[in-house]
Amino acid sequence: MSFRPMSPATIPDLLEQLGMSPSSWQYTTADVLAARWYPHTDPAMPLIVDAVRPNQGRAVVAALTRAYPASHGIWIMAREPAHAESRPAPYSLADVGETFQDGGHVLAVPPLAEDCSLTQLPNILARLRAPDGCPRNREKNLESQRFHVASEVHEVIEAIDLQDDENLVEELGDLLMNVLFLINIGYEQGRFHLNDVLSGISRKMIRRHPHVFGDLQLADSDSVLTIWEQIKQAEYRTKGKKRSSLDGIAKGLPALEGARLMQSRIRKAGADPDVHAVTIKESAEPDPELGLGQRLWSLVAEASEAGLNPEDALRRFNLLYRQSVQGPDRDLPCHADKHTNKAASRGETMPSSDQDQRNRNSVEHH
Known part of the structure; x- marks a missing residue:
């Protein structure tokens, strides 16, 4: 079934009848919208979706609910005069799926508030x-x-x-x-x-997703990662660069997460991450900080072997510790007060809260 497009001259009158401003509006067809996972339109402007067939209702609604709440009210009108209603019935997007019976329909979608627009x-x-x-x-x-x-x-x-x-x-x-x-x-x-x-x-x-946007067939996540790495290698060659196993791991990452990612990359390259760690330890002068770093590196490797993320593990423990300290007795003095008193006795100043520390860091950085 094919439909002639609506005449643009009729749309302002239609919007005005439905209480929407006719000064600016958008027009698309169900064929275009149903083929998308996210609408290509601005939710802060009135939208007309033309020529909606019965079998397109769910796909059109699925795309629209990515940009509008499911409770958002819209109007559905029969497209042909033989099916026209004297007063279009308002529906919420959540209730639209089963309302298309026969013939073509037009959806009129009111705008959201301007602050909902991506622009x-x-x-x-x-x-x-x-x-x-x-x-x-x-x-x-x-x-x-x-x-x-x-x-x-x-x-x-x-x-x-x-x-x-x-x-x-x-x-x-x-x-x-x-x-x-x-x-x-x-x-x-x-x-x-x-x-x-x-x-x-x-x-x-x-x-990087030819198995989704192309014809490549992949069996599992491991196959996806293999193809991903191959594509990245090809991208580097195109740019005239040689790709290292550690490229893309930001130096500014939290140290535990950086160590985990580096160890993972080295393993995937078929090498033993501990080889370089031992070399560093043997070549370095005695250094308590490096020694501690090497032990932490080993703990990261141990966590990875157990299928655990060390950064997540420590963050979770920190969170539980914070909740323990600030829980039922949050109004009572805690150990931090002792540190504050000791610092004061030494003439030092302690930040009164995490927010204070962030504020100080912000001043230092700027």
Whole structure:
């Protein structure tokens, strides 16, 4: 069954009848939307989805619910005059799946608030950096922001560990803001553009998943990792670079996680990670710090052999310790008070809280 597209001249009147502003709107067809996993439209603008067939309802709704809440109200109208209703019935997205009976239908999707749009946050950040924007935000640069990005990543991890969804939503927003802020600064300096970032990562994900976006057949996750490494090797050769087993492991990672990743990479390359560790120990002058580092390295290897992540293990223990100290007796003096008193007697100053320490670190870094 094929349908002629709706006349653009009829859409403003339709939107006005449904109480939506006709000044700006979007139009797409069910064929286009049903083929996507995420809609290509802006949820902050009215949307018309044309020519919805009965067998497309679920796919269209599945795409829309990635950008709109399931409770979001929409209108469904029969497309042909013979099926037209005098007053379209409102539905929530969650109830749409079984409502398409015969003939073609049109969906009218009201806009969400402007702050739900993927374009609004970049607009806010650009405004903050404008000549008459916020003086403090205008002073920031890529170098100063890197510490904020690292801090936000750790706050996201903490919210995940605590299973605190409300805080996780806030922290993910802070992290996204910092990423977009870096991109905005890069654009201002003529170094790169948001489009460069988006197209680069989109192409990379498609290129590295030929079993999803291509015809390659893979049996399991191990096969996926093998192909992933082969593709990365090819990318390095294309750039004229020689890829090391340790490339891509950031030096700024927490030390336990960095050790785990390096050991994992060396094992995958068919080597023994302890060989280099022993060489370092034998060639180095006696050094208590290096000795401790070597023992920690061995503990990381032991954890990996047991199928455990040492960074997660220590973070979980720290979390339980914090909860133990701050739990039922959080209003009572704890051991930290003793350290504070000792520091005071030595003329030293202790931070009154973790937030105080973060504030001090921020001042030092900036």
